[in-house]
C-alpha cells in the first residue's frame with residue numbers, strides 16, 4: 001500500500017537568495033491579484049466568465065513583456081498560482097450553489113500571500129539538485145540552489161515543491177506520491193480518547209496526555225504582543241517591529257502545536273490498533289466556552305478566548321496528524337458523535353447532567369460509580385466507536 005504525504009524542511013537561503021525569494025513571492029502575489037482583477041472586470045463589464053485556461057494562455061505574453069519581472073520566474077509556479085485562484089473561485093461558486101453564504105475571492109495583501117508552489121516535474125524547480133554535495137539543496141529558478149535542513153529521509157516521488165514564508169523563516173514543503181506505508185504490528189489494544197483542555201486528551205485506559213503548557217505560555221505572550229501592537233502608531237517603525245513580533249509568536253505557536261501533535265499521535269498509533277475519537281465538528285459546537293481554562297490571569301476574556309482558540313486548533317492538528325499516521329501504520333481511526341459522552345455513566349449507562357460533579361469528577365446518580373470525568377467520557381467514546389464498527393461489519 002502506498003500513500004501521499006508531504007514533508008516540511010527548514011531552508012537556509014543566503015541573504016541574496018532570501019531577497020530573491022521575497023521578490024518571487026511578491027511577484028506571484030501580484031500575478032494572483034492581477035488575475036483576480038481580470039476575472040472581476042471581465043465579469044462586471046461584459047458578463048464574461050474567465051477561467052484558468054484563458055489566464056494560463058496569457059502567461060507567455062506576460063512573461064515576454066516583463067522579462068525582469070514576471071519573466072524571471074518559472075512558468076510552472078505561475079500556472080500553480082493561477083490554479084490556486086481558480087480553486088478559490090471554484091470553492092466560491094460551490095458554496096453559492098449550495099446556498100451558503102460565500103465571500104468573493106479576495107485580493108491578497110502583502111502579508112497574506114506566503115506560498116509559491118512549483119511542479120517538480122518541470123525544470124523550474126528540482127529537489128536534491130546537487131546530490132553529490134554534502135548539504136542537501138533545492139533548485140528554484142531565479143533563486144538558485146538553496147540549502148535545505150533535511151532532518152529526515154524523503155520517500156516516494158516528489159510531485160510538487162513549495163516554499164512557504166513563516167515569520168522570518170522559510171520552509172520547503174515537498175508533496176510526495178507513492179510513499180510506502182509502514183504498517184505496525186498489531187497490539188490487540190483499542191482506545192477511546194477524550195479531547196480536553198486540562199489535558200490535551202485522556203485515554204479510556206486512564207492516561208492523561210499533558211496539555212501543552214508551553215503553548216499556553218506562548219499564547220499569553222502572544223496576547224501581550226497583540227495588545228502592544230494596538231498601541232503602536234500606524235506606519236511607524238515600532239509598529240513594524242510589533243507586527244514582526246506577533247508573527248513570530250504565531251509561528252512559534254504553530255510549531256509547538258505540531259510538535260505536540262506528532263509526539264502524541266505517535267504514542268497512540270504505536271499503542272493501539274483501533275483509536276476512537278470525537279467528531280470535532282460536532283464537539284466544538286457542544287463544548288461550552290467557559291470554565292475550562294485554568295487561571296486565566298489578567299485580561300481574562302481576551303486571554304481565555306485566545307487560549308481557547310489555540311487549544312481548539314490544537315485538537316484539529318492532533319486529529320489530522322493522527323489520521324495520516326494511522327493510515328500509514330495501518331491503524332483504524334473512528335470518529336463518533338460526542339453527544340452525552342461526558343454525562344453518561346460508563347458502568348451502567350445512566351445519563352444525567354448532574355452526573356458530572358465538577359470539570360474533573362464524575363459520579364453516577366444511578367449506580368454510584370465514581371471516576372475521572374475525562375476517563376469516563378473516553379470509555380463512552382470507545383464504546384460508541386466499537387458499536388459503530390460492529391454495525392458496519394454486520395451490514
Ligand SMILES: [Zn+2]
Pocket residue numbers: 345346347348349350364365366367368369
Ligand atoms: Zn452508573
